[in-house]
Amino acid sequence: MRNAKWFIMLIVCMLVIVTGCSSTPKADNNSSSSQATGSNKQAAKTLKDVKVVLDWTPNTNHTGLYVAKDQGYYKEEGLNVEIVQPGSGGADAMVASGEAQFGISYQESVTQGRTQGVPLVSIAAIIQHNTSGFAAPADRGIKSPKDFEGKKYGGWGSPVEEAMLKTLVEENGGDYSKVKYINMGDADYFTAVKRDIDFAWIYYAWTGIEAEQRNQPLNMLYVKDYDKALDYYTPILVTSEKVIAQDPELVKAFMRATSKGYQYAIQNPEKAADILIKAVPDLNAELVKASQKWLSPRYQDDAARWGEQKKEVWQNFSDWLYKRKLLDKPLDVDKAFTNDYLPAGK
Structure with missing residues (x-):
């Protein structure tokens, strides 16, 4: 569409020039054309550059961002948004340092970071309820956390991950010492369960849907x-706290557009999937479509509006972490998240 508009403008300008060569002066038309062109250039210059960093490779957790960019929602808010993948330090570090104004993170990461002085603030829940869990091929016979006994778990060494695994095993009558821990590194889940492990922690919306497609x-x-x-x-x-303090209007504008992107994905999962596929053509198109169909109704779920966060959710989980000595101190929950920059619900 942009190319078409510029082509039309070029034709108009050529006609103006040709007309200007005739015996009848057209100075007023030339002036108007110049002013219009100047206005368009000025409008393009006024877009504010914004960077949002993903937590991982692009997937359906991120669809709303790509929709907001593709549908022009960010431009409507005066923003030129660049979606980037994280560097070696991760998304949290890029946002905290100011390298990116916004990023994708997790409640456990922000909770731990804030108790250590990292000034990140959660401004929206992308998915209303936790869709992650421990997954095993059905033939491994793992139907409860007690069944983790004697099995090989593939993880990445996070203290939260180990605490969660240990708690679930012990609270369901199992012996955590009988679970063998294997660091998966960068191994793909499907490769790892064939080669090294019995179960792992996954997001169902992506890996679980892929398992369905593989008939596994x-x-x-x-x-x-x-x-x-x-x-x-x-x-x-x-x-970051700094972005909120220095440019709250930027945060509001970004969230208005992003909210529209996720609302579009909620209402139009097939079209939203196509937008993500167009933006990231290396993705498995069938996986994206199936994942989007599963995930779209779960973005908002039972919340009053997309992105809404509850204090009790932050409090309950931070208390859970503190009780298991995974936090240096209790979390000041009221400073960890805010709903203030979400657009008002309908």
Whole structure:
């Protein structure tokens, strides 16, 4: 569409020039054309450059961002948004340092970071309820956390991950010492369960849907089903205290457009999937479409509006972490998240 508009403008300018060569002066028309062109250039210059960094490679957790960019919602708010993948330090570090104004993170990460002085603030819950859990191929016979005994778990060494695994095993009558821990590194889940492990922690919306497509049945143990405190927000949209203090209008504008992007994805999962595929053509198109269909109704779920966060969710999970000595001190929950920059619900 942009190319078409510029082509039309070029034709108009050529006609003006040709007309200007005739015996009848057209100075007023030339002046108007110049002013219009100047106005368009000025409008382009006034767009504010904004960077949002993903937590991982692009997937359906991020669809609303790509929709907002593709549909022009960010431009309507005066923003030129660039969506980038994280550097070696991760998304949190890029946002905290000011390298990006916004990023994708997780409640556990922000909770731990804030108790250590990292000034990140969650401004929206991308998915209303935790869709992650421990998954195993059905033939491994893992139907409850007690069945983790004697099995090989593939993880990445996070203290939160180990605490969650240990708690679920012990609270369901199992012996955590009988679970063998294997660091998966960058291994793909499907490769790892064939080669090294029996189960791993996944997001069902992506890896679980891929398992369905591969016709590889899973037993999925969602962590939220075993403890209310584990129904925390993951992933979330974050910014820094500095951005909020210095440019609150930027945060409001970004969230207005982003909210529209996710609302579009909620209402139009197929079209939203096509937008993500167009933006990231290397993705498996069938996986994206199936994942989007599963995830779209779960973005907002039972919340009054997309992105809404509850204090009790932040409090319950931070208390859970503190009780297990995974936080240096209790979290000041009121400073960790805000709903102030979400557009008003309908």
